[in-house]
Amino acid sequence: MAKLRQNIWFLFALLFLGSCVLLTFFLHQRWQLVLQEHSQQQHTQVQQLASSVQSLLSVQQVLADLYHDQLVQLVLAEQLDVEQGTRLLDHLMQNNRYATAYAVARTDGDLLMVSSNRSIEQLGNLRRYTMDHGEFERALASEKLELGRIYYIESLDAWTFPVRKSLRSDDGQAVAVMALGVSLKRELNAFVAPLLLPKKNNVALIRQQDGYYQFFAGEVSNLAERYETPIALSVLQQLQARLGENTGLNLQQLRLSEETHSVRLALPEGRVQAVIRYLPDYQLWAVSKLHSQVMQEAFWHSAWRYLLVYILSQLLLLFLVRTIAQADRSRRAELLFEATHDQLTALPNRNYLRQYKGTLLGSAASGCYLLFLDLDNFKTINDSFGHELGDTVLKEVSRRIKAQASNSAAIVRHGGDEFLIFLPATSEQAAMQLASELIKQLSSPYQVEKLRFVLGASIGIAHYPDHANQLDDLVRAADVAMYEAKKTKNNIYLYSKQLDAHYQRRFAIEQRLRTAIEQQHLFMVYQPQIDSKGQLYGVEALVRWQDPIDGFIPPDQFVPVAENSGQMPLLGQFILRQAFADISKIQQQLQQRFQLSLNISVRQLLHSDFLPQLDAQIQQHELVAEQLTLELTESILIEDHDHVCQLLGSIKQLGCKISMDDFGTGYSSLSMLRTLPVDELKIDKSFVDCMRDDETCRNMTASIIAIGQRMKLLTIAEGVEHSHERDLLLQMGCELYQGYFFARPMPAEQLIGYLQQQSADQSAEGANFNPGQ
Structure with missing residues (x-):
């Protein structure tokens, strides 16, 4: 109990630390929000200030340009008309509500004329004015407006800064300077003041050339001192460094950028943004x-709410922990059961398997048998009728397994539709008998709502410790045996060392097959197909694999692996691409058209990309679709019949022919054959081999050929290796032949020679049917 309480309080400590982290996160988020809000307001202030300044000065520029020529004429006149000049400047004053006075001075600074609210004696020489600071000279050298340093005009009780613009003759020479004073008392202050925060916030304009303030709004004890003192060099250096860190731009680049930038500084009066x-x-x-x-x-004004919530949550958490501690033991038991048992069937799961493997395996002396059970065709039920119905079926399956197994047996749901049954201290005969009973029970019809269907089961059996000493190895051994049983469905298979070697071989092939296409270890060969007159009808494309480690690997070894491992679509793409490329090249080189047959697996056919890829390959290699035959095995008939018919109909629309490969060995029936758009029946080699000595086999072959004739389908016999087989098939009415008697499979280069030789032989000998030569 003390340990239980200790664990609970440890959880409380973790939750406390977690809540501290959460509080820190919320406070950090709140702080970031405060920073963002104030930064946004500052950005607005700067944008507004910049907009106001640009608006104010653009008005001055427009007025200066508007009256420029008239003022230049007055200045250059032989007799200066001061009264007219005063009237002109007064007119400027009337049109410019920002101006405190206007004046025009010669290039030496002496005044020529002023607006009527000022006198020449009152203003004096502008060049020698104590507040000029060389700005008159800059105005003479520039064609733009030049801003002077701000100064205080006592009579106006306002801070004013001068604006000067040179007046130039037609040849571009400066002949005078127009000057005006702009008051900040009404305009910028009135515009900016509403944007200021209640305290400790100011906005300003700072001159680039000397670091003096051009304008300042905000809290300040001595405004005159502020205007008369430039920004400290250390502040400017810190500002430049921080801007460089934040933006990655140097000072020159920052001047070219018209964007606003945010920076944090440490100033003598404290940290500022x-x-x-x-x-x-x-x-x-x-x-x-x-x-x-x-x-x-602003942050702490709202943060106290988070602190209050935090304190209350800790008190609530303390109460909850005390409550949880009282019910912890029962809850732990429930959690343990949930962790080690399947939620759907309430059977032990993989976690249980790992945790109690010692109990399941028993002692080494007595040992135990493991049955690895996998449902047959369950995926089809699950995909066709939905997972909810599949879950109902799994519940019924688990009920039947539990009813059949003894009380001493341990049943584990390994995952999906796989179950493990551990049988302690029993014999091989008892294990096999139980497996047979399980298959019998699980193969009985299932009734779910209004649906009735039949499943099956494949079972692999392995023994501990004969077949494996570790749990993982024992499960793998039973899994290997189960996959062997699954080849024939509803079967039982006992693990053996030879089976393991076969499994390892299959696994190695599966792994190396993934890179075989990319490394060009796969290649295509072509076996000619001959008609009853001895002439070439077409070729069948066959894939081969020359592995650098194992050498030649037969197709009957790697094609099933590709099917089971999901690599068939990729392998099928290679076959289509390479076969189409080879045959297109041969047909163009020899100017000879013939049929091309390709084996298509069920998985490849049902893949969503198959039809678009087939059509694209036909177009790319400029093949005639009517000269392409797709060979399908009869296993296609166990799939969704309507879906298969739709797919085959789409293939027919492309123009391709469809051949039923290995006809008579699988699931086909006349009723099914009647509904499928098939063009050709291919007689399996097993019938051809036994025709001579087996009357039943011979009759079946004749029946297949007769079916083809009645349904107006071509018939082709594969595996023809002897003349007597050819002769017998010819008598039965078979139309096409393929086998070693005519030609072995050959690469594309050799096929070219074969076709050239056959063409030459036909030209020399006519159309005599003598394929054996």
Whole structure:
């Protein structure tokens, strides 16, 4: 009990730490939100300030351009008309609500004319003005507006900055300078003030050339000192460094960018968050500065709610832990059962298998048998009628297994439709008998709602410790035996060492087959098909594998592996692509058309990409679809009949022929054959081999040929190796032949020679049917 409580309190400690992490996360998110909100407001301030400045100065530029020519005419006139100039400047004042006064000065700085609200004596020489700082000279050298340093005009009780623009003659020479004062008292302050935060927030314009403030709005103790003192060099260096870190841009690149940038700085008055933007037309930096204290206060104003929720949640968690501790033992038992048993059937699962393997295997002296049971055709039921019905079937299967097995047997649902039955201290005969009874019971019809169907089961058996000493090895051995039993369905197979060698061989083939196509270890050969007159009808494409390790691997070994391992679509793509390329090349080279037959597996045919790939390959290699025959085995008949008919109909629409391969050895019936769009019946080699000595076999072969004739289908016999087989088939009315008696399978290069030789022989000997020569 003490250990139980200790575990619960350890869980509480973890939850406490987790909640601390969660609280930290929420507080961090809240802090980021506060930063984002204030940063967004600062970005808005800077954008608004930049927009206001650009609007204000663009008005000055427009007015200066509008009156430029008139002012130049007055300046260049032989007799300066001061009264007319004053009237012109007063007119400018009336059109410019931002201006405090207008003046025009010669290039030496002496005033020529001023607006009527000022006198020449009051303003004096602009070039020698104490607040000029060389700005008059810059105005003379520039064709753009030049902003001067801000200064205080006591009579207006306002801070004003001068704006100067050179007046130039037609030849581009500066003949005078127009100057005006722009008051900040009404315009920018009124525009920016509503955007300011309640405290510790200011916006400013800073001159690029000397670092002085052009405009400042916000909390300040001495505004005059602020305007008369440039930004400290250390602050400028820190600002440049931080901007470089955040944006990756140097100072020159930042000037070219008109975007706003955010940066955090450590200033003498504390840490601040600044948002900055450069105005290249006027060489000004628009800046918004906000003290971190403001953001911290906004953060803590809302963070106390999170802290309150945190404290209450910890108290609630403490209460819950105390409650959980009282019911922990029963809950642990429930959890253990859920972890070690299948939820659907309530049978032990793989976790149980691992946890109690010692109990399941028993002692080495007595040993035990393991039955590996896999349902046959369950996937078809599950896919056709849905997983809900499949789950109902699995419940019934588990009930039948439990009813048949003894109380001492341990039944485990291994996964899907696989079950393991452990039989301790029993004999091989008893294990085989139980397996037979299980197959019998599981093969009985199932009735689910209104559906009635039959399943089967394949069982592999392995013995501990004879076949394996470890649980994983024992399960694998039984699995290998089960797969061997599954070849014939509803069967039982006892594990043997030879079977394991076969399994290892199959596994090795499966692994190497994955790279065989890419490494060009697979290749195609072609076996001629001859008609009853001895002339070439076509060829069948056959795939071969020359492995660098095992040498030649027969198709009957690697094709089934490809089917079972899901590699058949990829292998089928290679066969289509290579066969079409070879035959297209041969037909173009020899200018000779003939039929091409290809074996198509059920999995390949049912793959969703098969039809588009087939059509694309036909078009790509410029083949005639009517000269292509797709050979399908009779196993296709056990699939969904309507779906198969639809697929075969689509193939027929392309123009291809369909051949029923190995006819008479599988599932075919006349009724099924009647509904399928088949063009050809292929007689299996097993019938051809036994025709001479077996009357039943001979009669069956004759019946297949007769069926083909009545249904107007071509018949072709494969595996014809002797003349007597050819003669007997010819008498029965078989139309096409294929086998070693005529020609062995050959690569594409050799096929060219064969076709050329046959063409030459036919030309020399006519159409005599003498294929044995």
